[in-house]
Amino acid sequence: MRFRIIVLAKQVPDTRNVGKDAMKADGTVNRAALSAIFNPEDLHALEQALSIKDKIPYAEVILLTMGPTRAAEIIREAMYRGADQGFLITDRKFAGSDTLATSYALSLAVKKLAPYHLVISGRQAIDGDTAQVGPQTAEKLGIPQITYAEEILSLDAKKIIVKRRLERGVEVVNSTLPALITVHSSAPPCRQRIGKLLMKYKHARTVTELQNETKDYTELYNERPYLLIEEWSADDLKAETQNLGLSGSPTKVKKIENVVFQHKESTILSNSDKDIEKLMQTLIRSHIIG
Amino acid sequence: MNNIFVYCEVTEERLVADVSLELLSKGRKLADDLKVKLEAVVIGHKVTKPEALLYPFGVDVIHYADDEKLFPYTTLPHASIIIELFKKEKPEIVLFGATSIGRDLAPRVASALRCGLTADCTSLEIGDHFENKTQTEYKNLLYQIRPAFGGNIIATIINPETRPQMATVREGVMKKEVYSVKYKGKLNKIDARSILKDEDFAVTIIERHLEKSKIDIKNSQVVIAGGYGVGSKENFQLLFDLAEILGAQVGASRAAVDAGFVEHERQVGQTGVTVRPKLYIACGISGAVQHRAGMDQSAQIISINTDIDAPINQIADYTIHGNVADVIPRMIKYYKKNSK
Ligand SMILES: Cc1cc2nc3c(=O)[nH]c(=O)nc-3n(C[C@H](O)[C@H](O)[C@H](O)COP(=O)(O)OP(=O)(O)OC[C@H]3O[C@@H](n4cnc5c(N)ncnc54)[C@H](O)[C@@H]3O)c2cc1C
Ligand SMILES: Cc1cc2nc3c(=O)[nH]c(=O)nc-3n(C[C@H](O)[C@H](O)[C@H](O)COP(=O)(O)OP(=O)(O)OC[C@H]3O[C@@H](n4cnc5c(N)ncnc54)[C@H](O)[C@@H]3O)c2cc1C
Numbered sequence: 001m002r003f004r005i006i007v008l009a010k011q012v013p014d015t016r017n018v019g020k021d022a023m024k025a026d027g028t029v030n031r032a033a034l035s036a037i038f039n040p041e042d043l044h045a046l047e048q049a050l051s052i053k054d055k056i057p058y059a060e061v062i063l064l065t066m067g068p069t070r071a072a073e074i075i076r077e078a079m080y081r082g083a084d085q086g087f088l089i090t091d092r093k094f095a096g097s098d099t100l101a102t103s104y105a106l107s108l109a110v111k112k113l114a115p116y117h118l119v120i121s122g123r124q125a126i127d128g129d130t131a132q133v134g135p136q137t138a139e140k141l142g143i144p145q146i147t148y149a150e151e152i153l154s155l156d157a158k159k160i161i162v163k164r165r166l167e168r169g170v171e172v173v174n175s176t177l178p179a180l181i182t183v184h185s186s187a188p189p190c191r192q193r194i195g196k197l198l199m200k201y202k203h204a205r206t207v208t209e210l211q212n213e214t215k216d217y218t219e220l221y222n223e224r225p226y227l228l229i230e231e232w233s234a235d236d237l238k239a240e241t242q243n244l245g246l247s248g249s250p251t252k253v254k255k256i257e258n259v260v261f262q263h264k265e266s267t268i269l270s271n272s273d274k275d276i277e278k279l280m281q282t283l284i285r286s287h288i289i290g
Numbered sequence: 291m292n293n294i295f296v297y298c299e300v301t302e303e304r305l306v307a308d309v310s311l312e313l314l315s316k317g318r319k320l321a322d323d324l325k326v327k328l329e330a331v332v333i334g335h336k337v338t339k340p341e342a343l344l345y346p347f348g349v350d351v352i353h354y355a356d357d358e359k360l361f362p363y364t365t366l367p368h369a370s371i372i373i374e375l376f377k378k379e380k381p382e383i384v385l386f387g388a389t390s391i392g393r394d395l396a397p398r399v400a401s402a403l404r405c406g407l408t409a410d411c412t413s414l415e416i417g418d419h420f421e422n423k424t425q426t427e428y429k430n431l432l433y434q435i436r437p438a439f440g441g442n443i444i445a446t447i448i449n450p451e452t453r454p455q456m457a458t459v460r461e462g463v464m465k466k467e468v469y470s471v472k473y474k475g476k477l478n479k480i481d482a483r484s485i486l487k488d489e490d491f492a493v494t495i496i497e498r499h500l501e502k503s504k505i506d507i508k509n510s511q512v513v514i515a516g517g518y519g520v521g522s523k524e525n526f527q528l529l530f531d532l533a534e535i536l537g538a539q540v541g542a543s544r545a546a547v548d549a550g551f552v553e554h555e556r557q558v559g560q561t562g563v564t565v566r567p568k569l570y571i572a573c574g575i576s577g578a579v580q581h582r583a584g585m586d587q588s589a590q591i592i593s594i595n596t597d598i599d600a601p602i603n604q605i606a607d608y609t610i611h612g613n614v615a616d617v618i619p620r621m622i623k624y625y626k627k628n629s630k
Contacts, residue, residue: 129437132396139398145398170499175493176492179493266604266607273620288512289536
């Protein structure tokens with residue numbers, strides 16, 4: 001039997017690159033100026049999976065992502081680096097999902113891929129910033145979770161030993177399999193694309209992407225069926241509608257405020273107590289610190 | 291309305307963690323607003339005097355599960371006990387510390403109870419909500435206010451329909467305040483063995499030790515960088531002190547690294563790392579072009595310099611004209627005074 005590793009990854013706006021150029025004149029975030037990227041810690045997660053595959057030849061790495069059509073980009077990216085296959089979970093019904101609804105959908109997709117041995121996610125996505133989806137998916141699957149993984153120290157068909165990175169130290173734990181691990185950014189970075197794989201998968205597309213192509217790929221796909229990236233809808237997952245999207249999400253966003261940066265000429269402050277206190281108050285009020 | 295619960299984390303020293311005491315203080319205020327009780331959940335083994343420590347924070351009930359298998363913390367046994375307890379008690383609100391334990395445990399519990407969980411709240415308030423779509427009025431909801439999107443937006447999250455309303459809060463966000471030294475509640479002992487199953491011990495700890503984490507200035511929201519003008523290794527300690535309370539990382543110019551004030555991993559600039567934090571505080575840094583290349587995309591820049599004409603001041607939002615050793619201790623002082 002294959003040793004099946006499922007990697008959960010999300011495409012996110014690059015919120016780390018919100019420099020002065022990505023702010024609009026009114027001081028709000030210019031989302032359009034942010035590129036869509038592979039969530040950074042999910043690349044660390046992918047690397048953990050690929051390095052297991054390096055050691056265990058019968059291991060296979062499957063990437064799962066939930067998102068719009070465009071999110072297929074990160075499936076291709078994972079294939080270029082060594083993933084064997086990917087599935088895009090995509091449906092209007094998933095829109096507005098909070099972490100509970102997201103983990104419900106992801107867990108159904110993981111179950112569809114059973115039997116599996118290991119599920120690997122990033123610790124946290126840089127847009128929602130909650131770090132909740134990993135543990136919630138583990139709960140829905142009824143399997144143990146190992147959060148903040150930095151290194152897999154050993155692995156066999158039945159158990160895994162993982163080094164965890166905590167606030168003030170490290171912990172080494174042993175878990176039965178299957179289990180879900182969430183990977184911390186202190187784990188090794190992901191390997192680069194491999195030229196041969198780039199050539200092999202560069203025409204990989206989802207059905208929706210193929211429909212938007214002007215070129216006819218029918219013949220190529222008959223010859224190389226592995227190029228087709230499967231899309232799974234809510235029906236494919238046999239999901240219950242009330243657990244999906246907005247209706248499956250107990251949290252509601254009531255209000256959103258952009259953090260406003262006013263960029264003006266440098267304000268010169270004296271080193272008086274009054275000036276320093278005023279500055280600290282301004283920083284706290286604008287949520288930059290505190 | 292039902293009560294407010296706080297999960298109390300237990301430290302290495304078997305004390306209830308500061309973050310939990312801070313949450314009890316906040317929980318007490320919310321309980322007074324809502325006219326309900328405050329209940330604490332303590333799960334561990336031989337925890338130091340939970341009653342004497344917790345009642346003064348205005349705790350009405352302590353639920354205490356004491357068993358050698360419950361310390362040190364592992365996810366599943368703690369989750370099972372809490373899930374069982376909450377199914378019975380049906381809390382209105384539950385607070386967890388946004389620590390490596392709280393952020394591991396709370397989502398597992400929320401998923402099992404199918405309730406909402408808001409991460410890393412910076413503020414919690416009680417408020418009403420009117421849902422236009424269904425024309426429904428909700429009274430006394432918990433407004434859970436949190437930064438998201440890499441700190442670029444602040445969202446107010448509510449859970450209108452489901453209970454409990456769960457949130458995690460970082461250490462230092464709420465203020466620890468004794469409610470009344472004479473306050474007395476009651477103790478409810480939880481029989482852990484009757485709840486726990488073999489599957490709860492699927493994960494076992496082989497080894498644990500304290501270890502300094504690797505330097506990671508690139509991913510930090512706030513960077514406090516020191517230059518040659520900081521003057522000495524000892525003065526650099528001031529930057530570390532400020533970084534500690536702001537949750538920031540310390541960076542440096544090449545001249546400071548060359549002078550041996552700090553490690554090379556902290557160097558910012560053309561031959562060091564590039565950072566784009568929300569806030570960059572340049573202390574005693576002149577602002578050579580090679581240094582600026584690594585930090586000029588920061589969202590906000592504060593310069594502390596004795597030279598009013600230092601080039602760094604041209605790209606700074608604020609320039610404090612003064613001596614590093616003199617200014618930083620007062621930044622610490624006024625931060626502490628003005629943050630909750
Ligand atoms: C401003 C704002 C605030 C929010 N606050 C909350 C909140 O407090 N509580 C809440 O429940 N929801 C919240 N949400 C919704 C939440 O962002 C989404 O549910 C999101 O889809 C998943 O959460 P995350 O980005 O925090 O992921 P995280 O939980 O941080 O992600 C952890 C890991 O899970 C995996 N993962 C996450 N999403 C996917 C996916 N779509 N496909 C595959 N793998 C994935 C990845 O491996 C990732 O590294 C908020 C959304 C916004 C816009
Ligand atoms: C090829 C090349 C690559 C380089 N790469 C880098 C790089 O990656 N990163 C980098 O940083 N540099 C780099 N440099 C070096 C760079 O050119 C500068 O020499 C260096 O940045 C200067 O560091 P500094 O600002 O700390 O020191 P200085 O230029 O000596 O400035 C010290 C500042 O501190 C102020 N000051 C003094 N006393 C106090 C006090 N008590 N309180 C407050 N302020 C005080 C002074 O007014 C002055 O502005 C590179 C140079 C070359 C040639």
